[in-house]
Amino acid sequence: MKDDKPPTGRWKKILLIFLVLFAGVGFVGWYKLFREENEPAFANGTERFKYGSITAENNSGLPYWVWLVLPRIFPEYLPGSGGYRSLGIVWEEGHEMPVGFTKKVVGFPRVANNCAVCHAASYRTKPDEIPTVIAAGPNHTSNIQAMLRFLTRCAQDPRFNSKDIMAEINQVTKLSWLDKILYKYLIIPRTRKALLKRNQQLAWMNRPNWPEWGPGRDDPMNLTKYFLTSLPIDDSTGQADMPSIWNLKIREGTELNWDGATPAVRSVLIDSGLGLGSEHNAKFLAQIDWLEAFLKDLSPPKYPLPVDEKLAAKGKPIYDATCASCHEAGPNGQMGKVVDISKIGTDRNRLDTWTQQAADLANSTVEKLGIRRIGLQKTSGYVPPPMDGIWLRAPYLHNGSVPNMHDLLEPAERRTKIFYRGYDVYDPVNMGFDSKSEEAKLIGWRLDTSERGNGNQGHIYGTNLPVGEKAALIEYLKTR
Amino acid sequence: MRETGIARSSIQPQHKRWLWLIAKIAVALVVVFAVYLFFRLTRDQTVVYRDDGDHFKYGSTGGERASGIPYSIFKAMPTLFPEYLPGKGYQSLGFLYEEGKDLPIGMSRRNFRGVDVVFFNCAICHVGSVRETPHSKPRYIVGMPSNTVNLRGYYEFLFNCAQNQKFTPDRLLLETNHVAVGEDFLNRMIFRYYAVYLIRERLLMLRQRLGFILDEPEFGPGRIDTFSPAKAYFNFRMDKAPDTEKFGVVDLPSIWYQGQRADRRILLHWDGNNISLDERNLSAAFGTGVTPPTLDRASLTRTAEYLKKLSAPPYPFKIDQQRAANGAPIYKEYCADCHGASGRDFSGALVGHVTPIEQIGTDRNRLDNYTFDLAVNQSTMYSGYAWRFSHFRKTFGYVNMPLDGVWARAPFLHNGSVPTLRALLEPSTKRPAVFYRGDDVYDQANVGFESNVAERDGHKFFKLDTTLRANGNWGHEGEAYGTKLTPDEKDALVEYLKTF
Numbered sequence: 001m002k003d004d005k006p007p008t009g010r011w012k013k014i015l016l017i018f019l020v021l022f023a024g025v026g027f028v029g030w031y032k033l034f035r036e037e038n039e040p041a042f043a044n045g046t047e048r049f050k051y052g053s054i055t056a057e058n059n060s061g062l063p064y065w066v067w068l069v070l071p072r073i074f075p076e077y078l079p080g081s082g083g084y085r086s087l088g089i090v091w092e093e094g095h096e097m098p099v100g101f102t103k104k105v106v107g108f109p110r111v112a113n114n115c116a117v118c119h120a121a122s123y124r125t126k127p128d129e130i131p132t133v134i135a136a137g138p139n140h141t142s143n144i145q146a147m148l149r150f151l152t153r154c155a156q157d158p159r160f161n162s163k164d165i166m167a168e169i170n171q172v173t174k175l176s177w178l179d180k181i182l183y184k185y186l187i188i189p190r191t192r193k194a195l196l197k198r199n200q201q202l203a204w205m206n207r208p209n210w211p212e213w214g215p216g217r218d219d220p221m222n223l224t225k226y227f228l229t230s231l232p233i234d235d236s237t238g239q240a241d242m243p244s245i246w247n248l249k250i251r252e253g254t255e256l257n258w259d260g261a262t263p264a265v266r267s268v269l270i271d272s273g274l275g276l277g278s279e280h281n282a283k284f285l286a287q288i289d290w291l292e293a294f295l296k297d298l299s300p301p302k303y304p305l306p307v308d309e310k311l312a313a314k315g316k317p318i319y320d321a322t323c324a325s326c327h328e329a330g331p332n333g334q335m336g337k338v339v340d341i342s343k344i345g346t347d348r349n350r351l352d353t354w355t356q357q358a359a360d361l362a363n364s365t366v367e368k369l370g371i372r373r374i375g376l377q378k379t380s381g382y383v384p385p386p387m388d389g390i391w392l393r394a395p396y397l398h399n400g401s402v403p404n405m406h407d408l409l410e411p412a413e414r415r416t417k418i419f420y421r422g423y424d425v426y427d428p429v430n431m432g433f434d435s436k437s438e439e440a441k442l443i444g445w446r447l448d449t450s451e452r453g454n455g456n457q458g459h460i461y462g463t464n465l466p467v468g469e470k471a472a473l474i475e476y477l478k479t480r
Numbered sequence: 481m482r483e484t485g486i487a488r489s490s491i492q493p494q495h496k497r498w499l500w501l502i503a504k505i506a507v508a509l510v511v512v513f514a515v516y517l518f519f520r521l522t523r524d525q526t527v528v529y530r531d532d533g534d535h536f537k538y539g540s541t542g543g544e545r546a547s548g549i550p551y552s553i554f555k556a557m558p559t560l561f562p563e564y565l566p567g568k569g570y571q572s573l574g575f576l577y578e579e580g581k582d583l584p585i586g587m588s589r590r591n592f593r594g595v596d597v598v599f600f601n602c603a604i605c606h607v608g609s610v611r612e613t614p615h616s617k618p619r620y621i622v623g624m625p626s627n628t629v630n631l632r633g634y635y636e637f638l639f640n641c642a643q644n645q646k647f648t649p650d651r652l653l654l655e656t657n658h659v660a661v662g663e664d665f666l667n668r669m670i671f672r673y674y675a676v677y678l679i680r681e682r683l684l685m686l687r688q689r690l691g692f693i694l695d696e697p698e699f700g701p702g703r704i705d706t707f708s709p710a711k712a713y714f715n716f717r718m719d720k721a722p723d724t725e726k727f728g729v730v731d732l733p734s735i736w737y738q739g740q741r742a743d744r745r746i747l748l749h750w751d752g753n754n755i756s757l758d759e760r761n762l763s764a765a766f767g768t769g770v771t772p773p774t775l776d777r778a779s780l781t782r783t784a785e786y787l788k789k790l791s792a793p794p795y796p797f798k799i800d801q802q803r804a805a806n807g808a809p810i811y812k813e814y815c816a817d818c819h820g821a822s823g824r825d826f827s828g829a830l831v832g833h834v835t836p837i838e839q840i841g842t843d844r845n846r847l848d849n850y851t852f853d854l855a856v857n858q859s860t861m862y863s864g865y866a867w868r869f870s871h872f873r874k875t876f877g878y879v880n881m882p883l884d885g886v887w888a889r890a891p892f893l894h895n896g897s898v899p900t901l902r903a904l905l906e907p908s909t910k911r912p913a914v915f916y917r918g919d920d921v922y923d924q925a926n927v928g929f930e931s932n933v934a935e936r937d938g939h940k941f942f943k944l945d946t947t948l949r950a951n952g953n954w955g956h957e958g959e960a961y962g963t964k965l966t967p968d969e970k971d972a973l974v975e976y977l978k979t980f
Contacts, residue, residue, distance in 0.1 A: 093856055
């Protein structure tokens with residue numbers, strides 16, 4: 001009996017040592033892989049909007065160093081020269097990260113996206129000029145689909161392995177031996193696995209002969225559908241133009257998304273954030289609160305080129321007579337309320353991507369996450385949006401199938417059938433972006449309006465106006 | 481069990497002691513050798529110079545760590561591959577050797593992992609040579625743009641060597657035997673089984689990444705393409721790049737009075753794409769073979785401090801003071817606003833500012849070579865370090881440079897397309913359409929280097945054809961630029977500029 005005591009004591013000691021070791025390893029593991037560091041403070045709200053985390057780094061963040069070197073290892077999977085810039089993403093001089101890309105330490109530095117990746121617009125008033133970036137403007141240059149394909153193609157390449165990627169990382173930084181081991185055996189293989197999984201999740205958009213999004217567009221409700229529900233892949237395609245999200249106070253109480261599928265600003269923010277991989281936690285909801293407040297009061301940008309004030313004044317009554325009933329709010333105003341597809345007559349593919357069943361299932365998924373919000377719905381048409389900052393919102397219609405305002409005021413058969421999206425030099429004459437010069441062809445992406453989902457018909461309002469009145473109307477719209 | 485017992489017991493106790501001793505010695509030897517190997521293979525030691533000037537000429541930026549070529553192989557290559565050099569030794573590529581030195585100016589040496597390796601530093605491009613006559617001794621001027629070194633020629637030499645069948649351990653090791661400082665047994669083993677293949681692989685990879693630059697017309701001595709290598713560093717897909725951005729040759733610049741340039745916020749690089757002296761230095765360091773983790777930051781800082789105060793050399797020949805005095809008011813009227821009050825005082829309303837390309841009218845290839853896409857990508861350079869780049873900007877013209885030591889900065893314009901100052905004061909139609917670069921014999925009448933001689937003492941000069949792309953010699957001309965002055969006024973102005 002006496003002899004039993006010392007062994008128990010020894011066991012206790014050994015157990016204690018193990019516990020301490022275990023806790024030590026656990027702490028290092030937590031520190032190196034999961035500890036969250038706060039981002040440095042942002043100078044102002046615009047900076048925070050452009051570069052601030054929406055808590056997507058943990059779920060869908062790429063390791064910063066891997067993100068940085070991928071374009072150098074796999075340039076052949078990019079559409080052109082210039083690294084990530086070849087995807088048309090907006091990038092301000094002097095900034096380490098492009099607009100809409102966040103860098104945050106969650107164990108190790110990770111890169112994720114925020115709202116600005118789709119909602120920051122760039123424009124130039126002439127080719128020899130640094131682009132001006134407008135936060136919350138509709139992005140019309142970034143090819144999000146090409147970016148997704150780039151990343152997933154990298155992951156499928158046999159050179160996406162620890163040895164080759166570490167060789168390139170060693171060219172740009174010196175990692176500690178522990179970080180090297182973690183990258184080699186954990187972080188890089190896990191990243192590859194996650195990207196391959198993402199590739200499977202995106203199989204629906206990679207079907208052969210399937211309409212491409214091109215720059216400044218995505219397929220929002222199919223993304224929502226396949227992300228939030230387990231519905232089988234269907235035959236619908238709904239490529240849609242990125243919208244502006246400034247000045248949201250005038251949208252409160254209206255129906256949002258092109259078809260009005262979301263009847264509340266906050267719901268759009270939450271669903272979009274979840275789509276980017278945000279975690280449902282207090283930080284995320286706090287960021288949503290901030291975004292809501294920031295975007296409500298953010299003014300649309302003023303038209304940067306000279307306006308013929310006299311002509312614009314002539315355009316005002318034409319606008320009031322021709323456009324205001326749908327695009328202005330008010331007791332009888334139709335702004336923000338669905339107009340039936342039979343009436344508006346624009347391409348219906350985007351509308352048909354969304355169903356009542358999808359809305360119900362998506363709502364229940366979000367509810368199960370414990371988030372309370374006004375739910376998604378199914379509608380029968382498209383919503384006339386307000387005209388704030390309309391000069392920067394080209395190309396027009398929900399699918400971005402009409403390059404400029406001049407064309408939108410022409411009957412469908414006279415609208416441009418093939419043009420180039422994604423070039424950011426402004427065309428003040430036609431009110432839109434240059435979509436047909438040689439440079440536009442070189443940089444831009446060819447949009448063919450005869451492809452499914454790209455139809456440029458419908459919205460025939462104002463197309464019968466005399467030429468002079470159209471010019472006045474356009475001049476007036478520049479002031480909005 | 482039993483047999484071992486028998487075997488063990490059969491060894492006598494005194495033998496046992498001996499065996500123990502031998503075993504101990506063996507273990508001790510192994511340990512000593514392992515310690516030796518550890519220190520040898522983690523060695524990272526460069527030659528340290530007391531004098532800042534020597535440090536500038538021969539000190540290391542850290543470039544050898546990533547890009548170094550073993551000293552013995554560097555020495556052996558010209559003998560093994562003479563067919564890839566224009567003449568005898570590296571001198572034929574315009575490398576400058578000081579008396580008693582066995583490496584050229586601009587080459588540093590470091591023992592890295594037990595091997596002596598060499599690579600460039602800043603001085604390879606920023607030390608020039610001047611001679612009064614073909615028979616006088618050259619003087620080497622620190623901070624002057626190199627007028628002789630053919631860097632592209634050097635890279636092509638390396639690439640050609642690497643592709644040659646003779647680039648094998650056997651042939652190279654045989655040749656290194658003739659080098660004064662050969663390699664020891666261990667290094668020979670490393671070379672034989674590893675290093676030579678590694679060097680070849682690295683050179684061939686570099687050739688593949690830089691390949692698109694070789695599509696440009698020959699640069700000749702004293703010129704390089706500054707920013708295309710940055711695109712190669714990012715591995716941009718140059719096959720898809722617009723044609724307009726593919727040619728970026730420039731003349732090497734002087735680097736005197738860097739402190740005054742920084743104080744006056746003079747934009748740096750020909751197109752003024754950066755305002756930060758530190759970033760300009762860090763960016764240029766890439767040209768000396770460094771990668772962010774291999775940079776020797778302290779060494780570069782020492783060089784940077786040295787250059788802040790480095791002054792331009794006075795004109796070493798006779799100046800006609802009377803004539804120069806006549807030129808002073810002309811300079812003040814025509815040049816000072818853009819180019820500064822004098823060669824020492826860079827004050828002036830437009831000094832260091834960008835003049836739009838439409839206005840200056842010079843060859844725009846270099847301007848277009850530097851793109852907005854490159855500028856934003858450069859913001860990721862030195863990421864993770866306190867000195868990450870954040871000042872690169874796309875511009876739309878060329879910078880008005882101060883004219884300190886302008887006499888030593890020929891040929892002129894950003895692309896070195898005009899041989900002399902006197903020629904620059906002529907309208908472009910009257911500037912030489914074809915001339916020779918690379919001579920260091922001075923042309924006192926026209927202020928520049930001899931440019932009409934094709935060959936001297938077996939050294940062939942480079943024929944610059946201004947009709948080739950990116951070599952255009954137009955622009956910087958018209959009434960405001962002095963090309964309509966009378967010949968006498970032009971002569972006076974040129975004489976005055978000798979005092980800068």
